[in-house]
Amino acid sequence: MHFRQDFCLRVKPAKPCYCSLSAMSRVSLTFLWEIPARTVPVFSVFIPFFGCPRRCVFCSQHDQTGQQAVPLDEILARAAAGLRSRRTQGRPPAELAFYGGTFTALAPRDLDACLDMADSLRRDGCITRFRCSTRPDCLDAALLARLRRHGCRTVELGIQSFSDTALQAAERHYSGRQAAGACRLVRDAGLALGVQLLPGMPGHEPEDFLADVRRALALGADMLRFYPCLVLAGTELARRWQQGLYTPWPLPLTLSLLARGWLDARRAGVPVIRMGLAPEPGMEAALLAGPADRNLGGRVLGRALWLHVCACLLRARGEEAARSEVRAAALLDALLADGEVPGGLPRARALYLPRACQGFFRGPGDELGRAWAALGITRRALVWTAGQAACLHLDA
Incomplete structure (x- = not known):
């Protein structure tokens, strides 16, 4: 007999917020990374x-x-x-x-x-x-x-x-x-x-x-x-x-x-x-x-977040949604398999993430560090925030 609280982390779908290129020097994509409340054990x-x-x-x-x-x-x-x-x-x-x-x-x-x-x-x-x-x-x-x-x-x-x-x-x-x-x-x-x-x-x-x-x-x-x-x-x-x-x-x-x-x-x-x-x-x-x-769940969540961010970058560059998701998966597999950075990767200016992502963002042993850096998300480009909103800034 065991007492266990099942829980999950999930991204709550939210309409991306695109700022006008004529009004700003960069584009912002906003989404939510929601942690549902544990209401009942x-x-x-x-x-x-x-x-x-x-x-x-x-x-x-x-x-x-x-x-x-x-x-x-x-x-x-x-x-x-x-x-x-x-x-x-x-x-x-x-x-x-x-x-x-x-x-x-x-x-x-x-x-x-x-x-x-x-x-x-x-x-x-x-x-x-x-x-x-x-x-x-x-x-x-x-x-x-x-x-x-x-x-x-x-x-x-x-x-x-x-x-x-x-x-x-x-x-x-x-x-x-x-x-x-x-x-x-x-x-x-x-x-x-x-x-x-x-x-x-x-x-x-x-x-x-x-x-x-x-x-x-x-x-x-x-x-x-x-x-x-x-x-x-x-x-x-x-x-x-x-x-x-x-x-x-x-x-x-x-x-x-x-x-x-x-x-x-x-x-x-x-x-x-x-x-x-x-x-x-x-x-x-x-x-x-x-x-x-x-750490299966944490490693999956780290990859899922990378795939989501990469697909957002690809879509902002004009790729169709379904194709962007398949391509993001292929890019991550290639990065993790041999460490080589594929050509044509989209890059971000900065990424603002909820602190709740800190436990799995880079993966055990920093296994996702190179993959994030390939998108331009170095430690200096990453900002941890309160709340559940995430914001991705792209160079225009």
């Missing part, structure tokens, strides 16, 4: 494998959650005690979150126990609502309506991908069409929709991930999670990897694609609330291969 309860119809090829939930097999009654009792203790300490009500397993496929007795606990905790002011995660092929309208009556306000779907090829290769036993239908069911039930994606899963191509993000956003996702596929000991995926039948995505490719997916979500105003699995000791010991990084 999330109290996470992990129920590994409970309700799962089968074990997925990539899944090792005991290692991923740091929990070994424990009876459900004991898990719920500990969670209830923890939430009531928070209440007696005067702490604000939390949102209860059931993660792991397949919540909507729990045995009737187990589902009743979870809903009864949620009802009791809501009546006593310990929680405001609850959320759950489940598979897209294990829900229907009647069940979603029941969850809503008991205080559920968010359902996160472990979609993994909308690609039929990837879903078949990973033996998920549902189609992309079924996954999309499940998203619509959640939205039609009046519940917030979370979509969990697994970039790099078997049969998954880089373009599939970006298509998955766009599909999730088009279906009305309220939040996204990106969990790059890892090879963990004891899984079917580990057997395939050991036999040369599966190759995980390299970390540089994963970082690049997640940054682009994060920016797609940003444009839609949808937060990415998690990137990468939490670094539980058991998971780290079981990790055999794959793009694991303790």
